Amino acid sequence: MKSTILALLLAFPFLAATVPASAATGLLEPGIYKLDPSGYLDAPNAQPASYGERDEDKFERAMPPTAKVTYAVVTRDPDRTQNRVLFLVDKDYHYDVNSPNKLCPAYAFPDWNEYSESQPFCRTNISGDEAAFKWTANAFTVSWGTDRKYLRTESTPPQRKATPAEAATCTATPSCADAVFGSSHPWYEITHHSDRFELATPRDYQGMLYLTKSVPFFSDNQRSASHTDLAAGSYVAVVSAGSQWDQVERFDGNGTPTRGWIDRDDLEDLKWVDQQAATKQFRFRVAFAASEGDADSVVPVAIEVLDRVSDTRVQVIRDFYTDISTSDTATSLELVDANFDGYPDLTIAGTSGGAGPNSTSNFFLFDPKTKRFVFDKTLSDMSQIDIDVRHKLITSAQRNSCCSHSSQTFHYEGGKLVEIANWDESLSADGKWLETTVGKFSNGQMRYRVTRKRAELN
Numbered sequence: 001m002k003s004t005i006l007a008l009l010l011a012f013p014f015l016a017a018t019v020p021a022s023a024a025t026g027l028l029e030p031g032i033y034k035l036d037p038s039g040y041l042d043a044p045n046a047q048p049a050s051y052g053e054r055d056e057d058k059f060e061r062a063m064p065p066t067a068k069v070t071y072a073v074v075t076r077d078p079d080r081t082q083n084r085v086l087f088l089v090d091k092d093y094h095y096d097v098n099s100p101n102k103l104c105p106a107y108a109f110p111d112w113n114e115y116s117e118s119q120p121f122c123r124t125n126i127s128g129d130e131a132a133f134k135w136t137a138n139a140f141t142v143s144w145g146t147d148r149k150y151l152r153t154e155s156t157p158p159q160r161k162a163t164p165a166e167a168a169t170c171t172a173t174p175s176c177a178d179a180v181f182g183s184s185h186p187w188y189e190i191t192h193h194s195d196r197f198e199l200a201t202p203r204d205y206q207g208m209l210y211l212t213k214s215v216p217f218f219s220d221n222q223r224s225a226s227h228t229d230l231a232a233g234s235y236v237a238v239v240s241a242g243s244q245w246d247q248v249e250r251f252d253g254n255g256t257p258t259r260g261w262i263d264r265d266d267l268e269d270l271k272w273v274d275q276q277a278a279t280k281q282f283r284f285r286v287a288f289a290a291s292e293g294d295a296d297s298v299v300p301v302a303i304e305v306l307d308r309v310s311d312t313r314v315q316v317i318r319d320f321y322t323d324i325s326t327s328d329t330a331t332s333l334e335l336v337d338a339n340f341d342g343y344p345d346l347t348i349a350g351t352s353g354g355a356g357p358n359s360t361s362n363f364f365l366f367d368p369k370t371k372r373f374v375f376d377k378t379l380s381d382m383s384q385i386d387i388d389v390r391h392k393l394i395t396s397a398q399r400n401s402c403c404s405h406s407s408q409t410f411h412y413e414g415g416k417l418v419e420i421a422n423w424d425e426s427l428s429a430d431g432k433w434l435e436t437t438v439g440k441f442s443n444g445q446m447r448y449r450v451t452r453k454r455a456e457l458n
Contacts, residue, residue, distance in 0.1 A: 028083045029138050030076045030205040032255045035069060039141070039196025054187045056151065062131070062142050062195040064101050067093045071255030072197050074140075075205035075237050084108045084121055084208045085133075085140070086235050088253050097129070102144075106208065106235060109133060118212055143194035151187040158182045200255070207238040209248060215266040221245040223263065236262070243318045264318065270301065273329040279344050281371075283308050286332050286348070297325035300332050300348055303364070305373065315372050317346075320362045320380075324349040338363050338379055340392045340412060346373050350380060357399040358383040378417060403427035422446070427455060 040061045063069045068090040075084050086106045089095075095104055104122035108114075112123050124133045132143050159179045162170045170176040177183075211234045216227040221244075230236065236248040237257075244264060249257040270287040277284055283306050288298035299322055305315040326332055326349065335344040343366040350360035362380050364373035379385065382396035384407075394417065397407040404426040410417040422439040435452045 026137055027076050027080060028074045028085075028135050028140055029199060029202060030074050030083075031199050031203040032201040032251075032257070033072045033074055033085075033140070033197040034200040034255065035063070035071070036196040036198055039198075040192075040194050042194075042196065054154070054185050055190050056187065058189055058191045060191055060193050062103070062144055062193045063087075064093075064103050066090065066101055067103055068253070069103075070253070071200075071251070073205070073208075073235075073237055073251060073255075074199075075208045078206055082108060082110065082112070086208060086237070086251075088251055088255060090253065102129070102131075103142075104131065106210070107131065107133070118210065120210055121208075138199035139196065141194050141196045143192070146193070147189075147191040149189040149191070151189050153184055153186045155185075156183045203237070203239075203249070203257070205237040205239065205249075206241060209236045209238055209246065209262070209267075210234075211236070211267070213267075213269070215262055217248075217250065218261040218263065221247070221261045225261070227260075230262075243316045264316075268301070271298065271329075272304065273332075275333040276331055277333045277335045277346075278308070279335065281308060282306060282314065284333050284346070286329065288326075288329055288332075291325040297327055298329065299323070299325050303333060303346065303348065303373075317364060317373060317375075320348070320350075320375065322349045322351065322362065324352050324359070336387055337389055338376070338387055338394075339365050339415075340389065341368075343368055353383060361385060400426075419446075428452070431455060 041059050067087065069087050071088045073086040073088065075086075076082070084106060087103065089103070089105050093101065093105075095101055097104075106121045107124050108121035109124045112121060115122065122130070124131055127145075129145065132145075134141050134143075156178065158181055162176065162180045166176050166180070170180050211230055211232055213232045214229050217230045218225045218227040230250060234250065236250045239247040239249060239259065241247075242264075246262045246264060247259065248262055249259050251257055268289055270289055272285045272287050275284040275286055285304040285306065286300050287302035287304070289301045291297045291299050301318065303317040304313060305317070306312065307314050332348055334347050336347055337343065338345040338347065345366050346364040347361045350362045353359040360380060360383055363376045365376045365379075366372075367374050379394070382394075384397040386395045386397070387393075388395070392411055394410045395407055396410075397405070399405050404424070406424040407422065408419055409421040410419050412418070418441075420441040422437075424437040426435055427433070428435055432455055433452045434455045435450060437448055437450045439446045439448045441447075
């Protein structure tokens, strides 16, 4: 799905060599990091050579010379779960994983596996052919798998005969075997590739934006402000994110930031469609982007709220998730009084739930004080939701497996959802009985009744 490209760059926490990156509990502090010119010399030595082999360690930089990297930018998402790092490579550098230029300009971690044209952040710590990161709070190293090169073989002739006491064990004792039978030792050159970066300028970067198209870079958060253009393929760090404007910083090769603003309407080529749904105060438009892998369908990525009198934008809603594509775009947005306060709320497609039975919807409840629609996570997380406005009840249903279904019913008390009933129907473990459990809230507690009947076998 080509949705807005807010990609929060994950940085690489710098750990001891014995601790795998997946075990990291902390993240890198966001900011501008500088290359330590001699940091590559601190790379750990290889594992001790096996018997009969001799190794010579050699240390080289991980940064390709053609990249001309001196600085890197690290961002950390607001939830403190991921970092992203951007290496400020030379403008003529061309990333190619099958060449010495295998340094990806931008990485995301940990647990990143979402590479796409709109999210071109590479994975880390996957294999010897991909960059590995280790980190502390304010420094990180990047390295590649070691190179092993045969140099020569050194042979030593026998020095003596085995003694009677050594006769049975000499071949299994290295010191004896070498002296009695002679030795032949191959020498290998082990090359380590690594570089170390240290935090030079702390900055509270919340994310990294990759630009799939050229966009205006404004001096202020208004369309009338002066601006230059940011080229397609550029990266910028997000200082603060909004539904309409992102405050960002761009960088030159020396790590110098320039702050400005990006109008999120400019980030993608979207199709805005007037919706049939409307209230006395507002009308609505929904923005659609092409669905990945399906040229004939689109997905909603933004909702615009317009004043019906002035026809001016009152609010734009973004950053909700849906994986449900559509072609009937004019009826994508629906109105329902989801919290029974007398004000129409907004709902739009959420997740498909795989096969469909456990699908969800995104809900945005109207706040009469601010006159804005606010995302409601509780309702949006409910599967197969049904809203009974007449009786002021909300039901959520699930298909847990082929032979198990359930539901829960709620009402509002003091502005909060309270469960007042539930139902579950499942096939017994031996497949002979269909068991139904009904729960009802009474006198301060949930009371249950269980019935069973013979399963009808086909």
